[in-house]
Amino acid sequence: MSTPPANGSSSSGDDSTKPVNKAISKIDLDGHNLPPSPAPSSPSNGRRRYALATELVYTDSKDQYGASSIPIYQSATFKQTSSSGGNEYDYTRSGNPTRTHLERHMAKIMNATRALAVGSGMGALDVITRLLKPGDEVITGDDLYGGTNRLLTYLSTNQGIVVHHVNTTEVERVREVISDKTAMVLLETPTNPLIKIADLPTIARSVHEANPKALVIVDNTMLSPMLCNPLELGADIVYESGTKYLSGHHDIMAGIIACNDPALGDKMYFTINATGCGLSPNDSFLLMRGVKTLAIRMEKQQANAQSIAEFLESHGFRVRYPGLKSHPQYDLHWSMARGAGAVLSFETGDVTLSERIVEAAKLYGISVSFGCVNSLISMPCRMSHASIDAKTRKERQMPEDLIRLCVGIEDVHDLIDDLSRSLVQAGAVTINLDGFQAAGTAAQLGATPLDSGAP
Ligand SMILES: Cc1ncc(COP(=O)(O)O)c(C=O)c1O
Numbered sequence: 001m002s003t004p005p006a007n008g009s010s011s012s013g014d015d016s017t018k019p020v021n022k023a024i025s026k027i028d029l030d031g032h033n034l035p036p037s038p039a040p041s042s043p044s045n046g047r048r049r050y051a052l053a054t055e056l057v058y059t060d061s062k063d064q065y066g067a068s069s070i071p072i073y074q075s076a077t078f079k080q081t082s083s084s085g086g087n088e089y090d091y092t093r094s095g096n097p098t099r100t101h102l103e104r105h106m107a108k109i110m111n112a113t114r115a116l117a118v119g120s121g122m123g124a125l126d127v128i129t130r131l132l133k134p135g136d137e138v139i140t141g142d143d144l145y146g147g148t149n150r151l152l153t154y155l156s157t158n159q160g161i162v163v164h165h166v167n168t169t170e171v172e173r174v175r176e177v178i179s180d181k182t183a184m185v186l187l188e189t190p191t192n193p194l195i196k197i198a199d200l201p202t203i204a205r206s207v208h209e210a211n212p213k214a215l216v217i218v219d220n221t222m223l224s225p226m227l228c229n230p231l232e233l234g235a236d237i238v239y240e241s242g243t244k245y246l247s248g249h250h251d252i253m254a255g256i257i258a259c260n261d262p263a264l265g266d267k268m269y270f271t272i273n274a275t276g277c278g279l280s281p282n283d284s285f286l287l288m289r290g291v292k293t294l295a296i297r298m299e300k301q302q303a304n305a306q307s308i309a310e311f312l313e314s315h316g317f318r319v320r321y322p323g324l325k326s327h328p329q330y331d332l333h334w335s336m337a338r339g340a341g342a343v344l345s346f347e348t349g350d351v352t353l354s355e356r357i358v359e360a361a362k363l364y365g366i367s368v369s370f371g372c373v374n375s376l377i378s379m380p381c382r383m384s385h386a387s388i389d390a391k392t393r394k395e396r397q398m399p400e401d402l403i404r405l406c407v408g409i410e411d412v413h414d415l416i417d418d419l420s421r422s423l424v425q426a427g428a429v430t431i432n433l434d435g436f437q438a439a440g441t442a443a444q445l446g447a448t449p450l451d452s453g454a455p
């Protein structure tokens, strides 16, 4: 696991599986010295031979014509050689070569023995929660993506599942509610949108000690496998929205589930085949194409996010981003992740001020979602998290004025210029001769120091 670079900027470089080859590290074919390969920092299940950035583009395609890009098998059915079958595939709901190719690639990238591709991130969570039965209990966070909260609320209202929402930044809060009825502990880290960090290894250990049958599920959408491998930190199942960083262009909906337990994999595959939520061949192709550029996109996106977070913080805003040393769980985050990602949120102290900033932005699209090549701006309480009712949002201390920025790959100067102009136009900052200065006092702007575990 790497630590953040000394200059504070984030890095997406993952060399966790790179072999240490001293002979090669000394000289390359042109006679130039190469830097030594870093030692592996995390266990690999043996299927990854190269650094993650290399593995993302390296695929073992067995196409009969040697196609370098897996073809889209746009077929619902597959002919059999006899009445009892004989072909690996029969029907695309049950399996499709393009989807299988993607699933094998994702298993390798996520260091899992099995990966499954479905129609959306929520589809992935639906498949996972079908492992539950009435009476089971789920422990989860008090800051969660709105759609996740909605599905869990549905399960608790209609399916006899008991859901405990606790502050997952405090391991003790999780321990307090674990019982022999706990079937799942579902974690986001960083959380969407308050960027709270959960101690995955400690929580996973505590859960497994207290109840070996309970499953630790991690939603890794906010980081992607480029920055974090929850399966290596104790999770039993990891899932993420492929709509975000994995595909990277906001042109498809997708979800990926990964695990290392064959029995769990088979149960979830059963649900996918039984319900028909497997990813289509066309979207499997697009996700496969998108994931090849994940490393380079993430590197640029998080470098841009780091600069924007520092810019906002230097002007007195309370910024939530794990790349900032002011984040109360900075060290914990970097003990688990290889980068800070490209989603940050900040408060202005005033809902209408936030509205004016968001609506003044030109380069940042007013849109839900994140992880895409273009930058987005949103007010989570009105958009991505609007399905959580106002009373619950208040109880969970979600600031109504919160602005979320999802940073893309544009030129960082353009991004900062557009944000500066929006802040000035909205009246959030005034200009003095030294540059920008916050218009209100730090307190008015909500620029109070973050407490450990603060919402
Ligand atoms: C953290 C998180 N998990 C899961 C999802 C669900 O993904 P999808 O929109 O692909 O269903 C989202 C966003 O939608 C999200 O932000």
Ligand SMILES: N[C@@H](CCSC[C@H](N)C(=O)O)C(=O)O
Pocket: 145, 147, 192, 367, 368, 369, 370, 383, 384, 385, 387
């Ligand atoms: N209307 C949608 C909102 C999707 S939000 C997408 C994404 N997870 C985000 O955080 O922006 C819904 O109700 O689900």
